[in-house]
């Protein structure tokens with residue numbers, strides 16, 4: 001596992017769209033745990049607050065041999081993240097934000113530094129492209145005393161800070177979403193945070 005067979009590939013536009021089913025699989029395999037608790041339902045609709053990949057602009061995949069073991073994809077501005085453009089505009093030009101939809105690595109490949117390959121391929125590309133001023137993603141922020149929070153969980157926040165992403169507190173919002181602990185068809189309100197890397201700095 002890992003080692004010399006690990007390759008990084010970057011895709012843009014239509015070529016990225018072709019990866020939709022690979023990202024569906026990654027999402028189903030990687031986001032079932034804390035803090036996402038996404039039901040392992042493959043296919044569209046498995047993550048009710050993410051848009052489909054059909055309008056993807058850019059994707060990075062990590063392959064071990066032929067197998068895609070990790071990756072990231074994201075959208076241009078316009079993705080409905082739950083924050084109004086009016087609110088966002090107080091911080092940054094909404095048209096100049098690249099929204100990360102997913103960053104995920106298969107569990108058996110985690111903890112080997114592979115995420116660095118993703119960040120190193122994605123973030124500089126975005127910084128150079130189309131005058132983006134920020135890269136952002138949304139985090140479902142469960143309370144620290146959530147009954148299903150694993151005791152061994154290493155907070156992702158520290159990792160994001162070390163890569164230039166910061167929580168923009170004034171953009172926190174509530175959204176009704178369904179996770180593995182909600183009754184089918186009955187979304188519950190969750191606190192959502194926006195984490196952003198300001199490329200103007």
Ligand SMILES: CC(C)(COP(=O)(O)OP(=O)(O)OC[C@H]1O[C@@H](n2cnc3c(N)ncnc32)[C@H](O)[C@@H]1OP(=O)(O)O)[C@@H](O)C(=O)NCCC(=O)NCCS
Nearest residue numbers: 030102103104105109110111112113114115116154159162
């Ligand atoms: C979060 C995720 C992308 C990180 O990828 P990864 O390749 O496993 O992470 P890395 O091995 O590169 O380690 C990332 C950092 O966490 C630290 N880390 C990794 N495993 C750790 C562990 N078990 N305990 C403590 N820290 C750990 C590393 O030291 C590293 O720190 P650094 O940035 O200073 O180098 C991956 O674990 C994942 O896909 N998780 C499930 C989905 C998810 O949470 N996605 C993120 C939001 S979309």
